[in-house]
Amino acid sequence: MTDQTLPAAPARRGRPGYDRQGLLHVAVETFIDRGYDATSIATLAARLGLSKSAIYHHFSSKEQILAAALDEALDALEAALPPTAPGGSSRRLEHVLREAVHVLVARLPYVTLLLRVRGNTDTERAALTRRRAFDRRVTALIEAAQQSGELRTDIDPRVAERLIFGMINSIVEWYRPDGRESADTLADDVVGLALTGLRAG
Template sequence: MPTEQQFLPDDAPADDAAAAPRRGRPGYDRETLLSVCVEVFNRYGYDATSMGTLSRHLGISKSAIYHHVESKEAILGQALDRALDALEAVFSEVLANGSGPVNKLEQILDGSVRVLVAQMPYVTLLLRLRGNSEVEEAALQRRRHLTHTVEDLVRQAQERGELRTDISGKSAPRLMLGMVNSIVDWYQPGRSGTVDQLADTVVTMVFAGLRA
């Protein structure tokens, strides 16, 4: 489930997190504020980033940041939801179709690559979590659930004789997802091929070695 931290409306009391979002102070709407904060988290690390650091990069005072958001952890929660909601949507759509386990795995890898490219700063932040807070641990639990889903599909495919059984059903899913996750370290839009080419390459490389 998505985390509950919310951006606060500009004129709302601190306990009115459910109010409808509005534009923040001049120059920063909610989307821009979140984007800059995620960039700073990825540059310095979430734990090492203080509200003072965010203040300097945003060019507004710390009190102005609190006028926009409830806490640093609230910003993190919103950013992680952005990545996880998109990934979970891919998994949900694929699992709902009637294809076999191998086709589902191919579609999940393809969709995950596309989410990673589209939401790269947010997925990068997700991949660097250490589980040092309740928000982080909740996000890691959601990520583990996705990994377990891939494990189940690999096991089903092996039982049906569609994937090699001499490859560990525990290691293979993590290596598959690890290949996708590594994209954040080197992919440059416009310089590393199109997202279609990237997704096709990942799927082809993975299943060329796994098919029975």
């Protein structure tokens, strides 16, 4: 993450400032750069050029900022798996994998932060619980697609889910929004690899 990716401070009532979303964005970048534990509200205030009270106008605590950031990633991921998606389980799986790549690319710092959560606070544990529930729903989808004969049955659905999301999550390590790979191409690559593999024809 470089400062280059920070949004320009949006004008608000004629003076420089940040709305809630802009403030959240800078906070997430700072958590990623310095680590959540090493970042204080004072650190954020200095980086934003705001007073601490200007931050408290939007968020009651540092943990509330983290909670809002993790919600941003989790809400988007959960929306990628609607219970009423049309098509068979394999089509629904394809849909959720494709959408998960788009969520990752569109909310790269938020997903990066989510992937660093280790469960040290109530907020982190709640995020991990939601993430595990999402993983279980994807695993159930793989299992259903195996039972209906759409997917191979010689792989444990839990292992398949972990390997495929391991592949998707690893994208945060190298993806650059200004790189050659578009989100659409990357989503095609992930779905192609996960469902049909690299082998020709």
